[in-house]
Amino acid sequence: MARLSGKKVVVIGGASGVGHAVGAAALAAGAEVVVGSSQAARIAAAAERLGHGTVGRTVDVRDEASVAAFFDAVGAFDHLVFTAGDWGHMFGPTGTLDIDASKARLEVRFWGAARAAKHALRHIVPAGSITLTGGMLAHRPMPGAPLTTASAQSTEGLAVGLARDLAPIRVNAVCLGLILSEQVQGMGEAAIKGYTAHLPLPRPGTTAEAAEAYLYLMQATYVTGQVVRVDGGASLV
Numbered sequence: 072m073a074r075l076s077g078k079k080v081v082v083i084g085g086a087s088g089v090g091h092a093v094g095a096a097a098l099a100a101g102a103e104v105v106v107g108s109s110q111a112a113r114i115a116a117a118a119e120r121l122g123h124g125t126v127g128r129t130v131d132v133r134d135e136a137s138v139a140a141f142f143d144a145v146g147a148f149d150h151l152v153f154t155a156g157d158w159g160h161m162f163g164p165t166g167t168l169d170i171d172a173s174k175a176r177l178e179v180r181f182w183g184a185a186r187a188a189k190h191a192l193r194h195i196v197p198a199g200s201i202t203l204t205g206g207m208l209a210h211r212p213m214p215g216a217p218l219t220t221a222s223a224q225s226t227e228g229l230a231v232g233l234a235r236d237l238a239p240i241r242v243n244a245v246c247l248g249l250i251l252s253e254q255v256q257g258m259g260e261a262a263i264k265g266y267t268a269h270l271p272l273p274r275p276g277t278t279a280e281a282a283e284a285y286l287y288l289m290q291a292t293y294v295t296g297q298v299v300r301v302d303g304g305a306s307l308v
């Protein structure tokens with residue numbers, strides 16, 4: 072029997088990149104898949120690309136009413152994966168921080184994940200799981216971007232705290248290194264090499280390689296409160 076046969080997997084952020092690859096991997100493992108994101112045309116196209124067994128639904132994780140309505144429409148489900156992210160997230164150096172703008176930049180990745188966890192609760196099965204998404208800047212800070220590191224760590228903190236609070240529902244996070252999503256491809260080859268050439272695995276990861284970690288965490292029935300790094304060994308150098 073397929074690994075996720077009979078399970079319903081919800082991917083918020085599934086219109087593109089890592090979330091889309093998680094949707095494809097879950098479908099291949101036999102799950103029914105719901106993908107959600109904020110732009111109706113993008114999520115409809117994503118659901119069509121994924122094909123039979125997929126439903127696409129619009130949700131804006133910045134808006135709590137939208138998140139509540141999304142989960143009410145989804146109904147009972149087994150696993151939530153949250154990969155929603157906006158890309159204007161580099162906060163910049165301390166001396167020039169715009170504090171209010173910086174707060175707003177936590178709306179999708181951090182507060183969005185908290186809203187999703189809150190409203191998923193009404194419908195997720197007790198044996199279910201939630202997997203959030205963090206990034207390596209949490210562990211490899213760069214000069215000029217302290218809040219970027221703090222915000223990346225906040226997602227991991229949320230996953231660990233939720234694992235205690237929502238048990239027996241399992242909550243984990245995947246911490247991504249540079250993964251070749253459409254967004255990352257847009258950085259250009261030279262920049263990508265600059266970030267990855269020194270790594271033990273000297274290349275960016277594929278979205279399918281990242282998706283494997285989410286599939287693992289859905290099925291790892293004795294694992295909660297953990298952060299799985301998919302980073303080509305970036306943590307080691």
Ligand SMILES: NC(=O)c1ccc[n+]([C@@H]2O[C@H](COP(=O)([O-])OP(=O)(O)OC[C@H]3O[C@@H](n4cnc5c(N)ncnc54)[C@H](OP(=O)(O)O)[C@@H]3O)[C@@H](O)[C@H]2O)c1
Pocket residue numbers: 083084085086087088089090107108109110111113114130131132133154155156157179180204205206207247248249250251252253254255
């Ligand atoms: N790729 C990497 O190298 C990397 C590294 C570290 C961390 N990450 C993080 O991992 C996550 C996934 O990355 P990715 O490369 O797959 O990015 P991506 O392709 O841009 O995927 C992000 C998804 O989030 C959705 N989204 C954005 N705003 C939303 C909102 N307000 N409500 C609901 N959905 C929303 C987008 O669709 P719509 O536009 O339709 O809303 C999109 O499908 C992001 O949080 C990213 O920051 C990525």
